[in-house]
Amino acid sequence: MINITLPDGSVKQYNQGVTALDVARDISEGLARNVLAAKVNGEVWDATRPLTEDVQLQLLTWRDAEGKSAMWHSSAHLMAEAIELLYPGVKFGIGPDVENGFYYDIDFVDHDISDKDFGKIEKKFLELAREKQTFDRKEVSKKDALAYFTEKDDEYKLELINDLEDGEITFYESGYFTDLCRGPHIPNTSPIKAVKLLKVAGAYWRGDETRKQLTRIYGITFPKKKELDEYLELLEEAKKRDHRKLGKELDLFTFSQKVGLGLPLWLPKGAQLRERLEQYLKKVQNEAGYEPVITPHIGNVELYKTSGHYQKYGEESFKPIKTPVEGEEFFLKPMNCPHHCEIYNSRPHSYKELPIRYAEFGTVYRYEQSGELHGLTRVRGFTQDDAHIFCTPDQIKDEFNGVIDIINQIFKALDFKDVIIQISLRDPDNKDKYIGSDENWEKAESAIIDVADERGLNAVIEYGEAAFYGPKMDFIVKDALGRKWQLGTIQVDYNLPERFDLTYIGPDNEKHRPVMIHRAPFGSMERFVAVLIEHCAGNFPLWLTPDQxxxxxxxxxxxxxxxxxxxxxxxxxxxxxxxxxxxxxxxxxxxxxxxxxxxxxxxxxxxxxxxxxxxxxxxxxxxxxxxxxxxxxxxxxxxxxxxxxx
RNA sequence: GCCAACAUAGCUCAGUUGGCCAGAGCAGCUGAUUUGUAAUCAGCCGGUCGGGGGUUCGAAUCCCUCUGUUGGCUCCA
CATH class of the missing domain: 3.40.50.800 (Anticodon-binding domain)
Known part of the structure; x- marks a missing residue:
């Protein structure tokens, strides 16, 4: 006999080999019908997997995020099965659940596929779902696993298996379909009552653009048709908030092919709105001890060689402009920091002056791949509410805190509540991607983490998301359709001060190296206004609205x-x-x-x-x-x- | 940049399997109306059907190509 502890603290005894589904059935048939998966000692399992020892057990249903995950993941398998039946010979990449539904990456080999085929796939999908197919877990040896997919001629699965250890490989069989999968899955397909395939997209195998592009099909399923209808209605509502639609309707901005793609044109009402935001921030910054500076839109190539941006981005930038006589090369400025470094360098500084805070609404130009341009959120020319703080190492924390205060104030004034705070650190396995010494990186990273801890910020840490010159803290907000956009950012930088040989004279009469903090509370005016439009559905706060x-x-x-x-x-x-x-x-x-x-x-x-x-x-x-x-x-x-x- | 879909008047959209000079509503202009809490009426103006090539007696419609847009992927100082 084994002891099963349920979330309410009650303990029940069962024979060894009992399953979570049995336990659910023991409580009520209704519950058993709704169980999608189970949490066993904190780990999500199939509800049908035998329990062999004393465990903490939580039954998961559609109401639990993990229950939804299991159902959507199972839906991905079911879609794959439907597609394999309809298009024999296709090969499968990966098919996970995502925030809203699931996808599967598929190599259709010589079949062509588009959203016109969705109806057919959905129909087959529901047919299969009604068969109450079970998902049977099988532990397989690496040898057998390789043999199975060699037989199927699926090089993607073979590659995945080769990266796995023998002994940790499991297959799941459902209906006619067998897949390499860690699980967990729902007991059977009967809870899947409604399906909608949402979009097709190309997706590089393993996210690597040098490798083959597979066809990714996104979909979502629900236990009730009504819930699907509600979800689709929600998507429709979200479209009404789309800043591109509202921007047109409210005469805020436009684009012109003649001017160029990704180059927004602000109409009078949009410009008014943006100026009010700028004036507001200027006032806040003025009170916080920032000084305005103004720099030109272009900079000599040498400037970016010094900063290191040339080496990293020179090839993927707009090509330099050349002076006709001297042949000197200038880049459209992709960021303001090198210019600000030169302002700092225009004369010697004493430690008594620090921190120095240079602020500029600086317009920058970056070559973005054409497929990536999107309304005002992703453009090729935009204005950052930029500032660079030059301070001593022991002023970092105070300054960082001061910036967070400003960002909080702005987000509160605009009623932005759901802000994700992300601390972006270096990828520890890929240190060559970054410039600067290990020591400086560690100092900067710990400064950010300390501030977040001290303020009790609910921050998530992401490795590999840092800028190439330093770690950062990003403030991320979702748009109407749930896409995430980075707005505010604060970045610690030990590197540019080195490269520009920035110094101050300390109390010891020696030269010292200041630290730079890059920060932009809005991020870019374009992106911020876009997110603001969607956030308030075009009903701007009274102080901002063009006409009151x-x-x-x-x-x-x-x-x-x-x-x-x-x-x-x-x-x-x-x-x-x-x-x-x-x-x-x-x-x-x-x-x-x-x-x-x-x-x-x-x-x-x-x-x-x-x-x-x-x-x-x-x-x-x-x-x-x-x-x-x-x-x-x-x-x-x-x-x-x-x-x-x- | 890659995959897929789309591109008709300033905007939103009709245009069936290629067949009379390409349509509607809104906006705009002109006139009538002088109006009380979500659409007054009438007339007019407006389109090389995204550009270019091709197939055809004939192309908005079929094919190729370029450009742009949308959804993803990749990228994002």
Whole structure:
């Protein structure tokens, strides 16, 4: 007999060889039907795998993330089975579960596949699911495993098996399909009631662009058709928030083939919005002791040879510009730091001056691969809210903390709540990819980790994500469709000070090396605005929105009064416009609602006589009649509150 | 850059298996209307059907190619 401890602390006794599914059945049939997998001593197992000793057991269902994983992973197998039946001879790469569903990388050999084939695959998929196929785990020797896939002529699986140790190889058999797989899987396919294949994409085998590109098919499954419908509806809703769509609708930005791809053009309303963000940050930075600097858009090739960027990125940059007579070469600047180093170097510095903080909204240009360009989030020309802090090694922590304060303040003012904080460190197995000494790297990495610990930040550590010159802390936010974008970043850099031979005179009258901190709270204005648009679905906070109100005169008779209202509100520094078209009020309201203007001020006979406005709030409706001053105070209070959100 | 799909008026989209001068709604312009909380009416303007090549008696429609967009992959100082 063995003891099974359940999450509520109760202990039950069973015969050796009992399965999690048996335990579930013992509790209730309903539970047994819903069990997808089991957590055994903290490790996720098949619910059908025999338990041979005393264990802590947790049954996993659709409600648990691990339960979903097991089902989606099993769905990947099922899709592979369907595809193998429909397209004999295809070869399989890997097929894991992902955040929302699963994918399988497949070499279709000589079959052509596109999303037009999805319907056929989905149909076969559901047929197979209804067969209640079980997933049978088999431990296989390396020799047998190799033999099986040699027979199948699947070089991808063979490569995977060759990387595994004998004794740790398992196969799963389901229906007609056998796959190399660690598991775990759901007991059988009956919970999979609804499937949707979502997209086809090319994916390099093992993420290596020098290797063959396989066809990746993404899909998602649900235990109920209704849940699938809800998910698809959610995707539709998300599309409405897409910054590319809203940017067009709200006249914020555009692109022109003639100007060039990846080069955004800011329209008046978008430029206004962006300028407000910049002014806000300038004010915050001014209070935090930053000094503005301005540098040109190009820099001599020598500058980037000194910085090391030339060696690393020279080949994948826009080609240099040459002066016609001297033949001197200049790069469009891909970052501002080398310029700022030269500003620092323009005269000697005393330790008493440090830290020095140079800030610049610097526009930079980077050659990005054409397939990667995406709205405002991935462009070839963009403006960083950049600053470089030059400080002594023992000032790093304070400075780092100061930057985090600024980032927190901004994210709070804009109501960004779901921010992922990532500490990006060097890949310890691939140190040649980075410049600088081990000692400096270790110092910088531990400084960042210490600050995160001290502030109790819930940060994730990622190895191999560091910049080539130093480790960093990134602030990552998701867009409407759940894609992750890096916004703010703080980077410690011991390398550029070396390369530019930056120094300060210490109290000992000797030269010392300062440390540089690169930081950009927004990251880039383009990307930040894009994420902001999606975050608030185009309903910008009052302090940022291009037009705060629109006056809607009932008829031309009240045009003069409308102008008076506009004029008065201007005096309170509230911005707006008048809809003077010869349209009905209902129409003007509809258009203003669609333009997402926060307040509509309706004025007619009554308002003119009383010197008031009738206020309608966007998405809320009629708020009643206000004195003009009263309305102005309401707006200004709201603006004040948001800007100074702590 | 790679894989796949897509590209028709400023915007959103119709255009069946190639067949009369390519259509609609919105926007724009002109006029009428003088309007009270999400669309007043009428007329007009607007397209070398992304560019180029080809097949055909005939191409928005079929083929090739280039460009761009979208979704991924790879990359991201």
């Amino acid at each position: 109100f629109i006056v809607l005169p009932i008829s031309e008779k009240y045009q003069e009064y409308a102008e008076k209202v506009l004029h008065l509100l201007k005096k309170y520094e509230i911005r707006g416009l008048i809809d003077d078209r010869s349209e009905k009020t209902g129409r003007k309201i509809r258009d203003a609602e669609l333009k997402k203007i926060p307040f509509m001020l309706i004025v007619g006979e009554k308002e003119e006589a009383e010197g008031t406005v009738s206020v309608r709030k966007h998405q809320h409706g009629d708020m009643g009649t206000f004195e003009i001053e009263q309305f102005a105070n309401m707006i200004n209070e709201e603006v004040e509150q948001m800007t100074f959100a702590k």
